[in-house]
Amino acid sequence: MIDVIATLKTGKTITDFIEGGPLSIALGDIGLHAARNALNKAAEASAPGSQVWSAVTHLEMAEAALNSSLARAKVMIWVRPSRLFHLECKRKYILTLMAICYRYLQEDTLARRAFERARNDDVWKASFPHDSEPTLIVLTLINPVNWFDVRAEHRYLIDISEAEAAVFESPPGGPPTVQLR
Numbered sequence: 001m002i003d004v005i006a007t008l009k010t011g012k013t014i015t016d017f018i019e020g021g022p023l024s025i026a027l028g029d030i031g032l033h034a035a036r037n038a039l040n041k042a043a044e045a046s047a048p049g050s051q052v053w054s055a056v057t058h059l060e061m062a063e064a065a066l067n068s069s070l071a072r073a074k075v076m077i078w079v080r081p082s083r084l085f086h087l088e089c090k091r092k093y094i095l096t097l098m099a100i101c102y103r104y105l106q107e108d109t110l111a112r113r114a115f116e117r118a119r120n121d122d123v124w125k126a127s128f129p130h131d132s133e134p135t136l137i138v139l140t141l142i143n144p145v146n147w148f149d150v151r152a153e154h155r156y157l158i159d160i161s162e163a164e165a166a167v168f169e170s171p172p173g174g175p176p177t178v179q180l181r
Contacts, residue, residue, distance in 0.1 A: 002026040004096055004158065008166040015172070018052060018104045026097055027055070030090065030156070034058045052101055059098040066091040067121075089156040092118045096163045103172050115164040 007022050008014075017023055018039075027036035035058030042051035069087055095118040102111035 013171045014104045056101045093156040118160045
C-alpha cells in the first residue's frame, strides 16, 4: 500500500507521482484496475493527459459506487460499523488520488473541491459526532461479525488536511504533455 503523504513529502513532484509509478501502484492496491490500465496506456498515447483524465473518470465512478453504499449508512452503522468506517476511509483515499490527478492536470480548483468533499461529506463523522475510535471499538465488541473487519479499516486511513498540504506543497511539474512511463 502506497503512503501517499510520505511519498509526496519526499520531494517528489506531482509529475513524479503520476508518471513514476506510485499512482499506478495505489490504483492497483485499491482494485481500480481500469484506472490503472488507462494510466499505463499514457506512455503510448499521443496526449498522455487524456489518459490521466480517463483515470480520473474511473476514480469518480469508484467514488460514486462508494457513495451509494454509504447512503445506506443508517442501517450499516448498527449492523457493521467497521464496514462503514472502511468504506469512508476508502472514499477519502480515492478522493485524494483524484485530487493528485487534478493537480497534475493543473486543475487546482477541482483538486481543492475533491479535498472539500473528502472533508465535508463524512458519513462516519455525521453518524458519530464525537470521537469515532471508542465507538467503533464498543460496537465491534457488541457484534462479533465486526471482529473480522477490524484490521482492514486502517489500510486506507488518510489525514485529509495533511494530504491536501502535501499535494499543494509539491510542485505540480510541467504541463501533462510529457510521455509517461
